[in-house]
Amino acid sequence: MTIYGVAILAACFLAGKVTGTLLGSLLGIDGDVGGVGFAMLLLILVNGYLSRRGMMDEPTAGGIRFWSAMYIPIIVAMASVQNATAALSGGWLALAAGLLATLAALLLVPLLSRIGRPTGGQPSET
Amino acid sequence: MNLALELLVKNGLVFAFLLVGIILAGSFWFARRVLGGIIPGVALAIIVGLVLAFIGGERGIATYPLFSGMAILGGSMLRDFAVVATAVGADPEQMKHAGPAGAVALLLGVVLAFIIGVTISLALGYDDPVSLTTIGAGACTYIVGPVTGTALGASSEVIAISIATGVVKTIATTVLTPLLARRMELDNPHSAVVFGGLLGTTSGVAAGLAATDPKLVPYGALTATFYTGIGCLLCPSVLYFLVLTFS
Numbered sequence: 001m002t003i004y005g006v007a008i009l010a011a012c013f014l015a016g017k018v019t020g021t022l023l024g025s026l027l028g029i030d031g032d033v034g035g036v037g038f039a040m041l042l043l044i045l046v047n048g049y050l051s052r053r054g055m056m057d058e059p060t061a062g063g064i065r066f067w068s069a070m071y072i073p074i075i076v077a078m079a080s081v082q083n084a085t086a087a088l089s090g091g092w093l094a095l096a097a098g099l100l101a102t103l104a105a106l107l108l109v110p111l112l113s114r115i116g117r118p119t120g121g122q123p124s125e126t
Numbered sequence: 127m128n129l130a131l132e133l134l135v136k137n138g139l140v141f142a143f144l145l146v147g148i149i150l151a152g153s154f155w156f157a158r159r160v161l162g163g164i165i166p167g168v169a170l171a172i173i174v175g176l177v178l179a180f181i182g183g184e185r186g187i188a189t190y191p192l193f194s195g196m197a198i199l200g201g202s203m204l205r206d207f208a209v210v211a212t213a214v215g216a217d218p219e220q221m222k223h224a225g226p227a228g229a230v231a232l233l234l235g236v237v238l239a240f241i242i243g244v245t246i247s248l249a250l251g252y253d254d255p256v257s258l259t260t261i262g263a264g265a266c267t268y269i270v271g272p273v274t275g276t277a278l279g280a281s282s283e284v285i286a287i288s289i290a291t292g293v294v295k296t297i298a299t300t301v302l303t304p305l306l307a308r309r310m311e312l313d314n315p316h317s318a319v320v321f322g323g324l325l326g327t328t329s330g331v332a333a334g335l336a337a338t339d340p341k342l343v344p345y346g347a348l349t350a351t352f353y354t355g356i357g358c359l360l361c362p363s364v365l366y367f368l369v370l371t372f373s
Contacts, residue, residue, distance in 0.1 A: 013210050024355055031273070033355025036206050036328075037348050040213035041221075047214050067211035072168055072340060073146045074208045075333045077200030079175025079300065080193075081186035082329070083268075086290045093261065094287050097246040098294025101239040101265040102302060105324040108234065109310040112324065113317035115227035 005063020008050075012043040131192065138195025146199065149174050169304045169337035175200075176297060209332060209347045216344040217315065224319035228349040231323030236357045239265040239326070240365050243291060255369045257284045261291060262369070263361035267327045268292025270357035277362040296330040303334025312338060315345040322346030326353025 016039020020032040027033060047064070050056040088095075134141045153174055154167035161170075178193075179186035188197035198204070243265030244258045252258055260280040264271025264287065271288030274280075280288075303321075307313065312321055322331050322345065331350040335343045 009207070009211055013207055016210065017206075020351075020355070027355070027359050029273075029355060029358045031269075031355060031358060033359075034352040036209055036351035039206075039210040040216070040344060040348055043210055043213045044216065044218050048218075061214075064211050064214050067208050068214060070204075071208040071212055071332075071343065072171075072336050073143075073150060074199060074204050075336050076146050076149055076171045076175045077142055077196045078205055078329055079172045079200070079333060080178040081182075081188045081197045081200045082176065082179040082296065083184050083289075083293055084176060084179035084186060084297065085183055086286070086293050089286070089290055091287070091290075093247060093250045094264075094290035094294050096250075097243045097261060097265045098291045099298050100246065101242045101291075102295050102298040102325070102330075104238055104242055105235055105326075106302060106306055106310055108231075108238070108324055109312060109317055109321050112227055112231050112234065112320045113311060115230055115320075116223055116225075117227070117316050 002059045002063040002066075005060040005065075006067070007063075008046060008060070009043065009064050009067060012046060013039045015039065016042055135191050135194065138193075139198045140195070142193070142195035142199040145193070145196065166304065166337055168340070172300055172333050172337055176300065205329075205332065209343070212340075212344040212347070215341065216348075220315035221319065221345065221348060224316045224345070227316065228319040228323045231320040232326070232349055232352055232356055235324040235326050235353060236266055236360055237365070238324075239295075240357075240361060243288075244369060252284075253373065255366065255373050256280050258373070259361060259366045259369050260284050260288045262365065263357065264288025264291035265295065266292070266357035266361065267354050268296065269354050270361055273358045274361040274366075278366060292327070295325075296327045299325050299327055299330030300333040300337070303330075304337040307338040312342070315342060318342035318345035319349050323349035323353065326350050326357065328354065 017035040019038040020035025024031045024033040150171050153171035157165055157167040157170045183189035185197055187193045240262040243262035247258050247261040256278045257280055259278060260275035263274035268289045271292050272285050275285040275288055311317055325331050328350050331346045335346045
């Protein structure tokens with residue numbers, strides 16, 4: 001059933017958030033450190049396990065795929081509720097710092113991507 | 127008329143589904159027929175979203191009750207839920223070999239943004255360590271800024287600037303990523319992991335990758351999700367002491 005897929009996704013999501021929040025409080029931060037990342041890794045594991053056992057039938061997988069496909073519409077809605085006026089109210093300092101921080105990070109992407117990249121289309125080590 | 131308005135406000139989330147559907151349909155049509163495919167439809171739709179955000183106030187277009195449903199659909203709960211769901215399309219092997227690069231990118235991303243934020247606020251006349259650190263933290267993400275500022279006791283004016291800096295970074299990442307994607311060789315999972323770690327703004331990374339190539343989203347999201355936490359950890363502690371030492 002479709003709801004099984006949604007429920008599996010919800011379980012992974014919540015387990016990831018709990019892990020992230022626990023990690024946060026361990027580090028002394030009132031917040032979530034990597035919750036989404038833990039949830040994603042867990043979902044990959046659970047999905048792989050259930051698929052191998054043939055327990056991930058088409059409707060169940062569809063429940064997860066639906067939310068994956070809703071991602072772009074959600075991002076469009078998210079863009080429309082950004083505090084965009086704040087971006088201007090911070091003045092030149094905010095504009096310059098925000099823009100330069102972005103550009104500098106973008107410039108480093110190709111450089112850092114060289115670390116551990118598989119050569120010739122094959123994973124470098126296993 | 128009033129009755130119709132009331133109905134739309136009451137069913138805000140459903141109205142948001144309709145609205146976003148119309149925005150996406152219109153953007154795809156415009157991108158293909160009018161712009162001839164120079165800009166991807168998704169990128170255009172996200173830009174339309176940002177324009178709407180400028181029309182509104184603190185909560186973007188959701189400042190108006192009629193559009194309050196957009197805040198539910200575009201809020202962090204459903205965003206994170208959908209981002210996690212994209213992981214089913216990801217290849218675990220790709221994530222594994224990009225791990226070390228992603229970790230380096232995370233640390234470097236936080237430190238780099240911080241240094242740039244501090245340098246620019248120095249150049250524009252700030253000289254007390256608390257303000258410098260807070261604005262530097264804001265250059266990480268718009269959450270790291272106020273968290274750091276509150277911890278160090280920065281003035282509300284400086285905290286507002288730090289939030290603004292983070293928001294500028296989110297918007298700049300959203301708009302610049304699809305434009306510069308080819309130059310930064312952002313076309314494979316490996317560099318998407320690095321990209322997520324370096325930029326770190328969850329919203330910006332998510333929107334920028336969606337506009338570039340939706341297949342890369344889970345890889346970028348995987349590292350970006352750690353960034354704000356690491357920033358909140360480093361800025362008010364190690365990085366603040368560094369600023370204290372140098373000033």
